[in-house]
Amino acid sequence: MLAVPGELPSDHERYGLEVKWDGIRAIVHLDGALRVTGRHGADYTRRYPEISAFGVRKAVIDGEVVALDQQGRPSFVRLQHRMHLTDPEPLMLARYPVTYLPFDLLYLDRVSLCDLPYRDRRALLDELDIGAPPYFSGDSDLLAATSEQGLEGVVAKRLDSPYQPGVRSPAWVKVKNLSTVEVVIGGWKPGKGRRSGGIGSLIMGMFTTEGLMYVGHVGTGFTEEVLDLLHALLGPLEIPRSPFHNKVPWRNRWVRPDLVGEVAYTMWTDEQRLRHPVWRGLRPDKIPSEVTL
Template identity: 30%
Template sequence: MKSKFVPLSKPLTFIESMECLPVTVVPEGATWTYEIKLDGFRLEVVRDGAETTLYSRNANILNDRFPYIAKALSGIPGGTILDGELVALGPDGRPSFNLLQNFRSAESQIIYYAFDILAYKNRDLTQFPLSERRGILASVVERQEHIDLSAVSQMSAKEMLAFVREQGLEGVVAKRSDSIYQPGQRTGAWSKHRINLGQEFVIGGYVPSNLGLDSIIIGFYRGKDLIYASRVRAGFVPATRRKVFEQIKHLTTPKCPFANLPEAASGRWGQGLTAEKMKECVWLKPEAVAQIEFLEWTGADHLRHTKFVALRDDKDPRKVVKET
């Protein structure tokens, strides 16, 4: 039996994104479905009357950055809200987060992959099961130059993992086909498993240099505490050192934001931040987020062989947690 349409109880507006729970094992079973984890920006599209508004995960309006996405979706019915991922495809056809950062020169390579529909013609769909929402989504969104649907795989979890590894993709998203849409929640009805090691981290400080900064000091939240994870020096060139410094220097604060510092020793891999090493650091309010790649986690919750990828302005720092 299909679910009944229910009118929205409040005016059409941004709905906080449902979150994926990081997992080390991809869940299996008849109710689970799989999508490729796309390396891009979460983007919510609100079509209110004749206006199309693009919202980041933090409810920032992105129409000025991606006007062609708003224009491409101007034909969907009023009273509709879509959830999806904005992705830039590199020459090899794989998502490239770095390319997405250069959105002004990468317009032809940027695609919005819609994967959910939360409202349709001013009717609330969040209580519909995902399988029904996907059916409605497919009837609403027309594939075109900058617009596509996120493909739902019919593979098993094992086959999906093998495909993602073979193609060098970021990971797998698993969703229960009977799940309702729970705004702002991370219940496990949606989960994500990364193949490559990399995630977002909060920047809590930096080590200065004549180029602005030499390295950034990063961490993640565990409950209310910001936990130090690493210093990151690789991945920067002189231009990015200056650019990142200009974007974070206004966050300077006299207080160290990390709950687990100072550490007693540098440790085997030299990532420990002792009281002596902390004298070199400039501390920041934990409001900036960076995408970081790394080799592995150590037993002390530190990272080995880190590399800076990019700053992210679409992530809420308070929701940055350890994902692996």
């Protein structure tokens, strides 16, 4: 079940508020063995061995994989070091550990709970005592608190809402302190100076009914390690012509629009370009066709 972007609901007594964790969505399946899957069914079990069996009976749990910084806040930059490692070595596990934060309970003892109201599913999840972060009343100051602590925002969830797998439902509303958006990589501009021979900036797009539309380029927010990784990933995707249906300035290297990333930005311009975008990281859990204007 997915949330829609929006503002805090005015009928706050009908909602519970959760912190919006800056990580990767993951479903934990417990039935004898433990299995962890991503949004589209990818197997994450070996990728995140820190996720334990919780000592819980048969259950299916929804939650978020996060990598915490030294202040205990989720760091998407730190998580990037683990997202592409299908079988991480002990050094990477020690250097960039992850934590699983459960927030919903879908099955218990092989019985579906999806038709139960959110408040009841959360009560059952809390009874399992597996470290699920609390949720708060809809009239709390949680959004302001997350802003003060440098967290991404909150998710407002209708207390009476069922769990709707595969649905982006208005019963869940994500309210962000920071404006972020997913983009499809359609090319890159060669770098200059210290970036000579590599990537200077990424060419971003989103899909419309006409095809992939250019929405700007991003050249900040990268580490050298990230630029090297992107160069290695984009090399095999190179194509001779632009994948965008509209005109893109400059001479660029074009790639098949197979990779999705996330950027922070200040606003949209009248020309439908992202203003002051800053790279936040790849989103291998997203499908390019889902990234629409």
